[in-house]
Amino acid sequence: MEITVNGVAQSIAAAEPDLLSVLKSNKIEDPQMVAVQLNGQFVESSQYAATILSEGDVVEFLYFMGGGSR
Amino acid sequence: MIDFTTEQLNRYSRHILLKDVGVEGQVKLGRARVLVVGAGGLGSPAALYLAAAGVGTIGIVDNDQVDISNLQRQIVHGTKDIGRSKVESAAEAMRAINPDVEVRPLATMLCADNIMEIIKDYDFILDGCDNFPTKFLVNDACVMAGIPFSHGGILRFDGQTMTVIPGESACYRCVFRQPPPPDSVPTCSQAGVLGAIAGMLGTIQTAEALKYITGAGRLLTDTLLSFDASNMDFRKVALRRQDDCPVCGARPTITELTDAEQTVCALKK
């Protein structure tokens, strides 16, 4: 199926992909490193594995970025 | 009456010529008070451009000293400043650019027990600190005090920023609920950062501060702007206030500031 991840179309082979596996396939090993929006709604990190994606879903990974001073 | 001197009219002429700033906008800048948190990579360009812009009162808070490894990106400091207090070094550079502005160097570390007292004197806070506990502390304190602020973060070739108007737009905790576990997210000191990225993001944050003060344009509210400078890709992700946000939601669970997660702060006290 086709989904959009951070603005870019991605093809997913799995029939019922869950959010956690899509995170992993996008090289996000530690789910706590990002906040995730699915179709504009935030998903709690505890729900990543239980959230099944559908055709056309729009996923945004928002990364923690803490640098600035030192 | 407009009481600019001829010298000031020359100094600020490029602002005054702008339709959306003009004489009135420059007067507002002169009356505004902005606090820069961190005199580092983001705070350096912010401090310089805020001073150059004629922002009347600029506070800058940092407890660090200038180190030679800072100079690749922290352009408010010079080689001669190594070992000096960062805020004293920054204040000197700011006053050199524009003697009109009042600079308040604050050589302290923001903590739960001093942040409200410090930020209450300012109209806008520009967060350029280097750690998550302070970023969350700035967010929570600004939301509680109702003071608008700009969040900024950089890493490697990447930057992100959002502008928060408490009570109106999504806050940092609407997006990121709590600081990531220590060491799960690398900092610039571990992972590195391209020096100019600090300039790119710090000047975006400064432009937001100047826009907020003058009322020009549309702010980066309810929006996370992020960029990857390795390909120069810029993206905006739309955000909304979250009803269940622990600090700005309908039933906040964070109602007072604590230093519980302020490990760095606790160490330095």
Next chain:
Amino acid sequence: MNSEVIINARKDLHGVSCPMNMVYTKVALAELGPGQILEVILDDGPPINNVPGSLKREGHEILRQQQCEDGSWALLIRKSD
């Protein structure tokens, strides 16, 4: 022509080049109320070629543009509402 126009303020910008002539014009306009009239004297050349267009882009109205005997220009501006 237009003898009834009441000029609320005047600014002589002889010898003031771009862009400071526009800066001084904006300062003079900022001190007026909406709809009030400002007269400025601008040099021939770039000043008269640039300032009226800049003022129009900001929403002000140019009521009259008239060359004086010495070659400079008198510009009558109605401040935007």
